[in-house]
Amino acid sequence: MALPRLPVAPAATYDGRMRLQDASDEWLAKRAARGDADAFEQLVLRYQDRLYTLALRVTLSEPDARDCVQEGLISAWRAIDRFRGDARFSTWIYRIVLRKAYDVLDRRKRTAEPMEEIVIASSDRPADDRLDLIAALATLEPEFRAAVVACDIIGMSMDEAAAALEVPAGTVKSRLHRGRSRLAAELEAHRAS
Amino acid sequence: MTDNGHTDHEQLGRRLHEQGQAQAPPGLAGDVMRQVRAEPRQPPRTWLRPVALCAAVAVLLAASVAGVARIGAGQSSSASRSAETHSAMGAVPKNSLGQASGAGGQTPNAITQERRVAGVPTDKLATLSPLPFCAAQAHGYALRVPAGRYAAVSRQLQAWAAAKPAGAPAYDVQIRRAPASARLALTCP
Numbered sequence: 001m002a003l004p005r006l007p008v009a010p011a012a013t014y015d016g017r018m019r020l021q022d023a024s025d026e027w028l029a030k031r032a033a034r035g036d037a038d039a040f041e042q043l044v045l046r047y048q049d050r051l052y053t054l055a056l057r058v059t060l061s062e063p064d065a066r067d068c069v070q071e072g073l074i075s076a077w078r079a080i081d082r083f084r085g086d087a088r089f090s091t092w093i094y095r096i097v098l099r100k101a102y103d104v105l106d107r108r109k110r111t112a113e114p115m116e117e118i119v120i121a122s123s124d125r126p127a128d129d130r131l132d133l134i135a136a137l138a139t140l141e142p143e144f145r146a147a148v149v150a151c152d153i154i155g156m157s158m159d160e161a162a163a164a165l166e167v168p169a170g171t172v173k174s175r176l177h178r179g180r181s182r183l184a185a186e187l188e189a190h191r192a193s
Numbered sequence: 194m195t196d197n198g199h200t201d202h203e204q205l206g207r208r209l210h211e212q213g214q215a216q217a218p219p220g221l222a223g224d225v226m227r228q229v230r231a232e233p234r235q236p237p238r239t240w241l242r243p244v245a246l247c248a249a250v251a252v253l254l255a256a257s258v259a260g261v262a263r264i265g266a267g268q269s270s271s272a273s274r275s276a277e278t279h280s281a282m283g284a285v286p287k288n289s290l291g292q293a294s295g296a297g298g299q300t301p302n303a304i305t306q307e308r309r310v311a312g313v314p315t316d317k318l319a320t321l322s323p324l325p326f327c328a329a330q331a332h333g334y335a336l337r338v339p340a341g342r343y344a345a346v347s348r349q350l351q352a353w354a355a356a357k358p359a360g361a362p363a364y365d366v367q368i369r370r371a372p373a374s375a376r377l378a379l380t381c382p
Contacts, residue, residue: 032234033234034234035233035234037226037229037230037233037234040226040229041222041226041229044222044225044226044229045222048217048221048222048225049214049215049216049217051217052215052216052217052218052221053213053214053215056215057213057215062218065215066218066221069217069221069225070221070224070225070228073225073229074225074228074229077229077232077234078232080234081234133208133209133212133213134212134213137209137213148209149209149213151206152205152206152209152210152213153209153210153213153214155210177202180202180205180206181202183205183209184201184202184205187205
């Protein structure tokens with residue numbers, strides 16, 4: 001059964017009367033490339049939650065996730081004239097933020113930052129088994145976690161996740177499967193204890 | 194994977210999708226946009242691209258025309274050189290356009306600064322410079338002549354060619370104008 005998807009931006013094209021809110025991502029990106037900050041703001045508003053979710057679930061840290069999204073969006077603004085439109089804007093911006101998130105993980109590995117305080121985000125309200133699930137997600141290795149987050153939480157297709165994670169689609173599929181299996185085992189173990 | 198496992202995975206995926214969402218901190222978009230507006234983008238100069246393209250095409254075209262002109266001049270030279278080689282006197286000079294020069298054929302080629310004299314007797318030629326050893330199939334020599342002596346040497350070679358006894362060993366000589374400081378020397382073509 002297909003997973004419910006997050007609401008995606010309308011694939012409308014601008015006809016001169018359309019509001020920015022109704023314009024497609026690609027049209028807004030083109031406007032932004034010409035210096036239209038309002039068009040870029042529309043993209044920021046449209047994507048900030050998804051990007052924050054992506055960064056938060058990969059980095060497991062609210063301050064790091066905020067930094068990743070902020071830096072990623074600024075990088076996107078600076079580089080948006082290089083967005084050629086041959087891929088979806090969402091894939092492009094996910095990839096930028098994911099790179100920032102991986103940078104955080106690398107830096108953390110190098111400096112051996114403590115993990116205790118970065119597992120659960122304060123925005124995760126304690127509701128029944130929600131904390132268990134998020135805590136179990138945090139136990140996955142970053143590459144498996146990223147695949148699970150991209151496909152299951154964000155709702156990317158296998159191809160989009162492959163493009164965003166910069167790995168082949170087969171690798172995403174395998175990581176997703178193994179990630180879910182480990183997650184299920186972790187939740188089972190948690191329930192049993 | 195079993196059906197149960199597959200269903201479990203789907204259920205897990207649904208739970209992740211429902212429970213894994215987070216909301217961006219309230220000030221995030223504002224902070225980003227403040228920074229974005231602080232560094233405005235220069236709108237790309239779209240007119241520059243076609244202009245640059247036109248300029249590149251013009252340069253290429255000019256280069257092609259120049260190249261074709263040079264090749265044309267070279268072919269004309271070859272043609273007239275061939276004609277000279279086959280002429281009895283073998284002393285028809287040429288200019289850069291491959292036309293015979295007006296003043297009795299004495300004007301050297303203005304661009305290539307070369308002329309070819311056919312049938313110069315070997316013994317006479319040897320008085321100018323020692324004959325170098327060239328490949329067996331070479332039927333002639335190149336003669337490098339300092340600029341100041343070009344006309345005189347050219348006339349001399351023509352005279353020798355004109356006076357060549359029948360059957361005497363002879364070579365075709367390509368005369369090349371060299372800087373005034375250069376030494377007169379025969380080389381392989």
